[in-house]
Amino acid sequence: MTEIIDLSQEIYEGMPVFKDLPQVKMEIHNSHEEWDGIKNPKTRTPAVHKLELGEHTGTHVDAINHMAKEYEGQSIDTMPLSMFYTEGICLDFSHKKLRELIEPIEIENACKKQNLDIKQGDTVLIYTDHYRKHFNGIDWGNGPGVSIETARWLGEKKIAAFGVETMSPGVPKISNKEVHHICGELGFTHYENMINLDLLIGRGRFRFIGLPLKIRGGTGSPVRAVAIFEK
Numbered sequence: 427m428t429e430i431i432d433l434s435q436e437i438y439e440g441m442p443v444f445k446d447l448p449q450v451k452m453e454i455h456n457s458h459e460e461w462d463g464i465k466n467p468k469t470r471t472p473a474v475h476k477l478e479l480g481e482h483t484g485t486h487v488d489a490i491n492h493m494a495k496e497y498e499g500q501s502i503d504t505m506p507l508s509m510f511y512t513e514g515i516c517l518d519f520s521h522k523k524l525r526e527l528i529e530p531i532e533i534e535n536a537c538k539k540q541n542l543d544i545k546q547g548d549t550v551l552i553y554t555d556h557y558r559k560h561f562n563g564i565d566w567g568n569g570p571g572v573s574i575e576t577a578r579w580l581g582e583k584k585i586a587a588f589g590v591e592t593m594s595p596g597v598p599k600i601s602n603k604e605v606h607h608i609c610g611e612l613g614f615t616h617y618e619n620m621i622n623l624d625l626l627i628g629r630g631r632f633r634f635i636g637l638p639l640k641i642r643g644g645t646g647s648p649v650r651a652v653a654i655f656e657k
């Protein structure tokens with residue numbers, strides 16, 4: 427039997443987005459009443475919605491060209507699909523406090539505690555419980571994140587990606603910009619705004635899928651990220 431765990435936020439109008447990124451707008455573009463020729467209907471049943479949103483909305487993956495200007499051309503549509511279809515592990519950092527950095531030795535200790543190894547091509551998910559504690563609250567933008575040293579350490583392991591529950595992989599104004607640059611330099615990426623990572627703790631390795639939309643020249647894409655356990 428296959429168990430699929432959804433790791434993705436809902437996308438809806440008014441949802442939180444990072445800093446000055448585009449707000450999500452959603453409206454009925456076509457209704458069934460209009461298609462059926464009903465004049466002045468009392469209600470409109472959606473047949474097609476019109477969406478306006480940024481590439482970095484909700485649970486999403488960053489393209490290499492997002493990391494810094496020198497990676498122009500390495501857009502989301504050019505990245506190999508194998509980067510988004512990997513084996514995965516999830517490490518427990520639910521004890522970390524707001525704006526606290528996660529260091530390499532802590533990653534190593536978490537692996538030992540959970541009897542896990544980071545392998546080449548893995549996606550490493552980092553559970554901090556920040557989503558359940560702070561989503562859309564005053565501290566939603568103040569989550570923990572990986573340090574500069576951790577980003578390089580993970581990249582040198584030749585992973586495909588890592589994923590976080592927060593809106594940024596590093597801590598803004600402390601490590602976030604540099605973490606992006608290191609991802610570009612070492613050719614790996616990260617997912618942001620993940621949920622349900624608590625359901626992966628203590629369960630070992632799983633199949634991870636986080637396929638992006640094929641956006642020409644895109645700097646990232648929303649994904650429907652999932653973890654799959656085969657029983």
